Amino acid sequence: MLREAWMRSARAIATFAIAVVCLFATNALVRTPRATVSADDIAARAHKLHFSSYVIDTHDDTTQRFLSKSSFDLGKRYTDGSIDIPRMREGGMNGIFFSIWIDGKTMGPEAIRQALDQIDLVRTNVAKYPNDIVLCRTSEEVRRAHAENKIAALMGVEGGHMIGNDIHIVNIFADLGVRYMTLSHFYNTEWSDSSTDKPVHNGLTDFGKEVVREMNRDGIMVDISHVSDKTFYDALEVSKAPLIASHSSCRAICDHVRDMSDDMIKALAAKGGVIQINYEKSFIDQTYKDAYAKATGGVVQHLDELKKKCGDDGECFEREMKKAEEQLIAEGKLPHVTWEKVVEHIDHAVKLVGADHVGLGSDFDGANMPEGLEDASKLPIITEALMRKGYSDADIRKILGENTLRVMAAAEKVSTEMKAQNP
Ligand SMILES: [Zn+2]
Numbered sequence: 493m494l495r496e497a498w499m500r501s502a503r504a505i506a507t508f509a510i511a512v513v514c515l516f517a518t519n520a521l522v523r524t525p526r527a528t529v530s531a532d533d534i535a536a537r538a539h540k541l542h543f544s545s546y547v548i549d550t551h552d553d554t555t556q557r558f559l560s561k562s563s564f565d566l567g568k569r570y571t572d573g574s575i576d577i578p579r580m581r582e583g584g585m586n587g588i589f590f591s592i593w594i595d596g597k598t599m600g601p602e603a604i605r606q607a608l609d610q611i612d613l614v615r616t617n618v619a620k621y622p623n624d625i626v627l628c629r630t631s632e633e634v635r636r637a638h639a640e641n642k643i644a645a646l647m648g649v650e651g652g653h654m655i656g657n658d659i660h661i662v663n664i665f666a667d668l669g670v671r672y673m674t675l676s677h678f679y680n681t682e683w684s685d686s687s688t689d690k691p692v693h694n695g696l697t698d699f700g701k702e703v704v705r706e707m708n709r710d711g712i713m714v715d716i717s718h719v720s721d722k723t724f725y726d727a728l729e730v731s732k733a734p735l736i737a738s739h740s741s742c743r744a745i746c747d748h749v750r751d752m753s754d755d756m757i758k759a760l761a762a763k764g765g766v767i768q769i770n771y772e773k774s775f776i777d778q779t780y781k782d783a784y785a786k787a788t789g790g791v792v793q794h795l796d797e798l799k800k801k802c803g804d805d806g807e808c809f810e811r812e813m814k815k816a817e818e819q820l821i822a823e824g825k826l827p828h829v830t831w832e833k834v835v836e837h838i839d840h841a842v843k844l845v846g847a848d849h850v851g852l853g854s855d856f857d858g859a860n861m862p863e864g865l866e867d868a869s870k871l872p873i874i875t876e877a878l879m880r881k882g883y884s885d886a887d888i889r890k891i892l893g894e895n896t897l898r899v900m901a902a903a904e905k906v907s908t909e910m911k912a913q914n915p
Contacts, residue, residue: 534876534879534880535876537879537885538872538875538876538879538880539872539875539876541875541879541885541888541889542584542871542872542875542876542892543584543872545584545875545888545889545892545893545894546586546587546634546635546638546889546892546893546894546896546897547583547584547585547586547587547852547871547892547893548585548586548587548588548589548634548644548851548852548892548893548896548897549585549587549588549589549768549852549853549854549856549868550589550648550672550736550738550739550768550851550852550853550896551589551591551648551650551717551738551739551768551770551853551854551855551856551858552574552575552588552589552590552591552854552855552856552857552858553591553593553855553856553857553858553859554566554573554574554575554588554590554591554856554857555590555591555592555593555610555613555614556593556809556810556857556858557573557807557810557857558610558613558614558617559610559613559805560805560807560808560809564807566617566618566620566621566625567620567621567624572810573810573856573857573867574854574856574857574861574866574867574868575588575856575857575867575868576868577621577624577625577643579867579868579869580643580868580869581624581643582868582869583867583868583869583870583871583872584871584872585643585868585871586637586638586642586643586644586893587628587634587637587638587643587644587646587893587896588643588644588645588646589646589647589648589671589672589738590614590645590646590647590648591647591648591649591650591858592607592610592611592614592647592648592649592650592654592670593610593650593651593677593858594606594607594610594651594653594654595799595800596651596653596676596677596678596679596681596686597679598653599653599656599657599682600656600657601656603653603654603655603656604654604655604656604658604661606654607649607654607665608664608668611647611665611668611669611670614627614645614647615627615668615669618645623642624642624643625642625643625644625645626640626642626643626644626645627645627646627647627669628644628645628646628669629646629669629671630711630900630904631897631898631900631901631904634646634897634900635897646669646671647668647669647670647671648670648671648672648673648674648713648715648738649665649670649672649673649674650674650677650715650718650738651673651674651676651677651681651718652673652674652675652676652681652683652684652700652703653676653677653679653681653682654673655673655703657682657683657699659699659702659703659706662703662706662707662710662712663706663710665710665712666710666711666712670712671711671712671713671900671903672712672713672714672715672736672738673707673712673713673714673715674715674716674717674718674719674738675696675700675703675704675714675715675716675718675719675723675727676689676718676719676720676723677718678718678792678796680692680693681700682697682699683696683697683699683700683703684696684697684700684703684719684720684723685719685720685722685723686718686719686720686723687718687719687720687721687749687750688718688749688750688792689720691720691722693723694722695720695722695723695725695726696723696726696727696730700723700726701726701730704727704730704731705730705732707731708731708732708733708903708906708907708910709907709910709911710907711903711904711906711907711908712903713733713734713735713736713899713900713903714727714731714733714735714736715735715736715737715738716728716735716736716737716740716760717737717738717739717740717750717768717770717853718750721753721756724752724756724760725756725759728759728760728763728765731763732906732910733899733902733903733905733906733907734760734763734764734765734766734899734902734903735760735763735765736765736766736767736768736851736896736899737752737760737765737766737767737768737853738768738853739768739770739772739853739854739855740752740767740768740769740770740775740853741767741769741770741772741775741776741837742754742757742767742769742837742840742841743756744840745776745778745833745836745837745840746774746775746776746777746778746781747778747781748774748775748781750770750775750792751770751775752767754844757841757844757845757849758844758845760845760849761844761845761846761848761849764849764898764899764902765849765899766848766849766850766851766895766896766898766899767841767849767850767851768850768851768852768853768896769834769837769838769841769850769851769852769853770853770854770855770859771831771834771854771855771856771859771861771862771865772791772855772859772860772861773829773833773859773860773861773862774790774791774860775791775859776829776833776834776836776837776862777827777829777833777862779827780826780827780829783820783825783826783827784820784826786825787820787825787826788816788820791860794816795813795859798812798813798816810857813860817860828863829862829863830862830863830864831862831863831864831865831870831873831874832864832877833862834862834865834874835874835877835878835881838850838874838878838891839878839881842883842887842891847883847887847888847890847891847895848890848895848898849895850890850891850895851891851892851893851895851896852871852874852891852892852893856868874892875888875892878891
């Protein structure tokens with residue numbers, strides 16, 4: 493309730509502010525028409541640029557909704573959650589990586605079985621709307637989907653535990669259309685350390701390095717979100733293709749192990765990789781992260797508890813996550829975090845390594861989103877903010893999606909070369 497009251501007063505303040513701005517704008521129009529035309533011009537230019545760009549999000553947990561809600565319909569507009577075709581269309585989001593995720597404690601054949609089940613769910617749900625969304629395996633297929641005004645659906649496996657320690661499963665995932673794999677999730681796998689677990693392997697084991705090479709061979713991008721810093725540096729050394737962090741932000745702004753330090757971002761970029769900025773409030777705002785940790789023991793632990801409580805029921809997870817956060821806000825234990833924080837992370841990474849190495853990895857449908865970026869329909873706000881900061885059209889296009897396509901193409905090239913050398 494408190495949140496609603498806050499929203500109401502925020503809306504009232506916003507209406508007043510708009511009225512004041514309009515008044516000044518009218519005066520400005522008389523005195524300095526150029527300035528006003530320029531401001532309007534940016535909004536119009538940003539809109540045009542956004543809706544003609546590849547806008548690709550490398551991490552969305554919407555698959556969990558397919559799992560739990562047999563009635564969840566990708567083609568229907570919902571008021572809860574963040575992703576459905578109507579809201580993707582409204583926000584110009586034309587590329588999405590559906591995450592394949594199961595709890596990191598599930599191992600072996602059961603982990604493989606559940607992962608395959610989720611891959612099948614993504615494929616069948618996407619197949620229901622052939623005029624709107626199409627499963628893509630290559631950067632070229634994404635470009636073709638865009639040319640046909642269709643959303644490109646891709647898949648990423650979030651956690652190496654889902655190969656069940658069997659390297660051939662990497663090949664099967666590749667055949668089924670998986671285009672990245674996160675080496676570990678909240679827990680260590682038997683061959684890679686996680687950032688949120690106690691390190692036991694000192695990064696990647698020899699088998700872990702073999703998995704990375706096999707992913708290179710199959711054109712599956714190596715994702716280092718969630719892994720320990722040492723696992724990241726090991727993967728960076730072993731991989732022949734550039735890496736991605738599918739959903740991580742900048743530690744320099746918010747000191748969280750799930751984020752990347754400036755040194756890591758520089759090392760990632762030096763080998764052609766991309767950091768895809770995560771919108772989760774605990775990963776982007778230090779005050780929120782500290783307050784959340786104080787109230788719950790930390791976002792990773794808390795989400796893990798909720799996932800345990802709800803099991804495979806993604807709807808339950810989302811409901812419980814929202815409920816817990818609303819309660820903490822109502823109790824005054826959490827500060828408000830707004831969408832501008834995401835732009836701050838993008839800008840930090842761009843200043844550090846340039847616009848060629850930054851992208852978008854929201855974590856929609858799996859995390860707490862900042863105000864103003866609650867769902868896919870809100871994405872144009874990022875483009876406009878970057879344009880107002882003076883970013884060039886070309887740089888904005890890279891951040892929105894071109895960088896992701898470039899890394900995909902690089903992974904495909906490495907795969908072709910490796911297969912030619914050793915068929
Ligand atoms: Zn994640």
